[in-house]
Amino acid sequence: MKSDYSKAIQFTGENAFNRSVDYALKQLEILNSGKGKGNDFLGWINLPQSYDEDEIADIIEVADSLRELDAVVIIGIGGSYLGAKAVIEALKPHFEKTDPEIIFAGHNLSGNYHAELIEYLKNKEFGLIVISKSGTTTEPAIAFRLLYNEMKQRFDKETIKKRIVAITDAEKGALRQLADKEGFTDFIIADNVGGRFSVLSPVGLLPISVAGFDIEEFLRGASIAQDICLEATNENPAVKYAAMRNLLYASGHKVELMVNYNLRLNYFAEWWKQLYGESEGKESKGIFPASVSFTTDLHSLGQYIQQGERQIFETEILVNDNSDAPIIPEDKEDLDKLNYIAGKDMEFVNRKAAEGTLMAHFDGKVPNILFEIDSLDEYNLGFMMYFFELACGISGYMLGVNPFDQPGVEDYKRNMFKLLGK
Ligand code: PA5
Numbered sequence: 001m002k003s004d005y006s007k008a009i010q011f012t013g014e015n016a017f018n019r020s021v022d023y024a025l026k027q028l029e030i031l032n033s034g035k036g037k038g039n040d041f042l043g044w045i046n047l048p049q050s051y052d053e054d055e056i057a058d059i060i061e062v063a064d065s066l067r068e069l070d071a072v073v074i075i076g077i078g079g080s081y082l083g084a085k086a087v088i089e090a091l092k093p094h095f096e097k098t099d100p101e102i103i104f105a106g107h108n109l110s111g112n113y114h115a116e117l118i119e120y121l122k123n124k125e126f127g128l129i130v131i132s133k134s135g136t137t138t139e140p141a142i143a144f145r146l147l148y149n150e151m152k153q154r155f156d157k158e159t160i161k162k163r164i165v166a167i168t169d170a171e172k173g174a175l176r177q178l179a180d181k182e183g184f185t186d187f188i189i190a191d192n193v194g195g196r197f198s199v200l201s202p203v204g205l206l207p208i209s210v211a212g213f214d215i216e217e218f219l220r221g222a223s224i225a226q227d228i229c230l231e232a233t234n235e236n237p238a239v240k241y242a243a244m245r246n247l248l249y250a251s252g253h254k255v256e257l258m259v260n261y262n263l264r265l266n267y268f269a270e271w272w273k274q275l276y277g278e279s280e281g282k283e284s285k286g287i288f289p290a291s292v293s294f295t296t297d298l299h300s301l302g303q304y305i306q307q308g309e310r311q312i313f314e315t316e317i318l319v320n321d322n323s324d325a326p327i328i329p330e331d332k333e334d335l336d337k338l339n340y341i342a343g344k345d346m347e348f349v350n351r352k353a354a355e356g357t358l359m360a361h362f363d364g365k366v367p368n369i370l371f372e373i374d375s376l377d378e379y380n381l382g383f384m385m386y387f388f389e390l391a392c393g394i395s396g397y398m399l400g401v402n403p404f405d406q407p408g409v410e411d412y413k414r415n416m417f418k419l420l421g422k
Pocket of ligand 1: 077078079080131132133134135136137140194195196197278406
């Protein structure tokens, strides 16, 4: 992954950036020492390098048995589904139906979504992966009850046992009790791995493997990132990213937009938003993480970004891969006046749009941090996910918050439970 800070440094100055990098390095040291805030939730730091062959083989074996079904429903919310969804959306074809079909549920309380899902599964051989660290979260619990109920009406006990996998805490929670009592296959989410930092645990690995993608390559990318991002050097990419975004925040850039020019990265941005939003947005502080997909959003939010309130900076991910882009054909009549780009591939145009936009936004006083990867594959996704997680830990410490808790999430639940008469 290449990075370019030149279009951000011009707003902050080189010296301030260097000072911020020094401060970020100190926070990395604290993170590494295990003495910082939330230090009982640091198990994710070593996840990529913590697996032995048997553990991976076990995940792949369970995934392979689920792959024989027509559809597999992944039930979970927040950190219990976004990582897997991000990777699967980044790798799967746009239009072809995948085999098995991967469906997500329990990430909302929409009645029509779940009613239609039940109907859709009526004639299908389906399985369930239910993921909840606490094992008590309302959204996935309801979805699981509904779909388990459907299964009980259609399949015998033995079949059901083969088709349900639970991923939850080793001891605590209702899902753990249910899994033990019913004898579901299960994987454990370690106590010291929080939901939004769990994509490199079975929470992400099992669904990604069920979708047919290579989790060993995914972990290899993450493992390389682990080596690089834990190094105490001012060239450490996670340190630099944390340093720059905090510096921009301190100078009034309170909104960070993750920018892509590839629709496949839209859910990667959703994963990133949850990671940073839930980790940093507390104690009345924190950058607001948002996202745009260009060039689509240049025709909507583009206007605001160019000329609205000056509080935005961009973190852009470009994929340098034009291997499957169609060539724009020559047309004799040229009524649409496109012959000037005939013979070019569509990604060439996309790239020029990206370059032109970067210049325009820079002129419009929007700092830009640029990351580039060669292809959208398991390796690069694993690398980027570990990189963003580690940078998030450093960045949260720079901000002075505990990046590993989410006390604010309880407030809506308290009210909802009261209103439901729990
Ligand atoms: O990042 C987090 O910790 C949260 O987003 C959780 O993943 C989310 O609330 C789901 O929790 P659970 O896995 O306990 O059902």
